[in-house]
Amino acid sequence: MYAVVVTDYGDTEVLRYQQVEQPKPGLNQVLIKVEATSVNFADIKARYGKKGKESLPFIPGLDVTGTIVEVGEDVKDFKVNQRVIAFPQGGSYAEYVIANTDLTFLIPEKLDFVTAGACPIVSFTAHKLLCDVGRIMLGETVLVHAAAGGIGTTAIQLAKILGAGKVIGTVSKEEKVSAARQAGADYVINTSKRNFVQDILEITEGEGVDLTLDSIGGRVTENSLLCLARYGRIVHFGNASGETANIQTKDLHASCRSILGFSLGTTRKYRPYLLRDTAEKVLGYIESGKLKITIGNQFPLKEAKIAQELMESRNSIGKILLIPPSSSLNQTKE
Template sequence: MRAVEIQEYGGPEVLKVVETEVPRPGAGQVSIDVAYTGVNFADLKARGEGYRVPSLPFVPGLEVSGRVREVGAGVEGLTVGQVVAALTAGGAYADVAVAERETVFPLPPTLDLRTAATLPTVLPTAYALVHSVGRLQPGETLLVQGAAGGIGTVVGQLARAAGAGSVYGVVSSAAKAEFARGYGYDEVFVGEFEAPVRAATGGRGVDLALDPVGGETLRRSLASLATFGRLVSFGNASSAAPWQVGQPELYPGALSVSGFSILTLAQTDPTALRALTERAFATVVDGTVSLPVTAEFGLEEAAEAHRVMGARASTGKLLLRVAQG
């Protein structure tokens, strides 16, 4: 079968399409004939920095849609040929991927494989940020970094559906700002946001800020909170040094800081992940949320997909089309 391997760390050019053995599922696992694979920023960090890479060579990719190829020992409730979406621990840039049973989700007839590939990482992450961790309440204000990306577009819609008072986004270009406004945002700031947020909220700040960037952006997001405000960190796209926050930052405004990682949750509490994902998927089925696919690449074009995402020029969701024919 075909797979895209990282054989050394570096730029997009290190992604190599190779022929390799078809993986077999172990106990409690399922193998999937992949139709589509989602491209995520974590894949770029794996390629460039070794993020969550146990050893080389490594096949990146965290989410797929397709059909069950084979079920391992002890797997119940799934059958060969069944249409599914799945969260994987790598290995998704390939014709066949393996996932743990707890992170494989049968698809309802209303969800096509292309749409389904956008969901396993983005949708439950966005749902957790708004509801499970962020605990957004009706009337509250929200600030979202990366508002035009996959998670950002879903967060905007979920927040609006939850009755948010105002939803503010931050992006890196005017084109992205225009795109994000179509997904639930009242105002979208380009680049600098701390002073504009204060101005937009009459000096008060926001109730909830969501940050996948880290570093200085995280500190400015914290400084943009209202009294009793909450910050959720869900990534470190800046690759900044680990951040610390303590009494001087938190006590004056009675602020709270929390974190979320869907990959870590999959390892530490797969049952909680499954419940979260099922609730999140329901928002697509009932029409609350749509996730735009803005670019699609062949498996052999994985390097180009990484170049597009790495240039910070992309909006919405990028996919690799894997199934041939």
């Protein structure tokens, strides 16, 4: 089978499109023929050796959608020809992957492979951030940083579905404003031109926001605390800035504010059972049309370098998908 392999740590030149041995499913695993896989910042961090420090060479990637073509021993809940999304073992930039059954989820009948391929990381993460960690309540004001990205546009929609009163998004470039607005943000702040703390305090009449989703870290986290309401929560789930935030405990206890952390990767590794209910809810929202996944670009698998460079440039809007050569989504044969 064809796959993209990271041969060394570094820029996109270390990505090699080559033939590798097709994996075999083991105990409680399924073999999936991949229709699409998504590109995520975690893939780029892994390529640089900044996340997980996987042994070289390795196949990057976190999630797939496709069809089960073989089941391993003791598999009872899945069968051949079922359409699924999954978080596979051993990477996802490939024509075939294996996944544990506890990280494999059936695709609803009405959901197409393109939408399914774009949804796992962004929809599962956004739902966990808002519901289980952030504990969103009806009528609350939600701030979403990096609002034009895959998780950002998904979180904006989910916040509205879950009853948020106002949703405020921040973006780093003017051309990203429209994506956040289209997702449903009531206000969008371009942080390259505006001070988001001042704008938010004005929008909320000095009260601040109740829930902030922060994947940036550093000064953004520090400044987010300045416009967080009493009893407000900041959920920190990434560190795109590479900076460290300095938080003083005196800014938390008297105001009853809190800073919480979440990692979908940690949850997949240590408590995968927590994702079963999440999958049921978000896939239901998507199937019904309430939640729409923003898809920005699709590339053939062999163009993974271009796809990662686009994401790394921070010029991408929505999800980026990679399509293997054997996928039914290809219009022409390679």
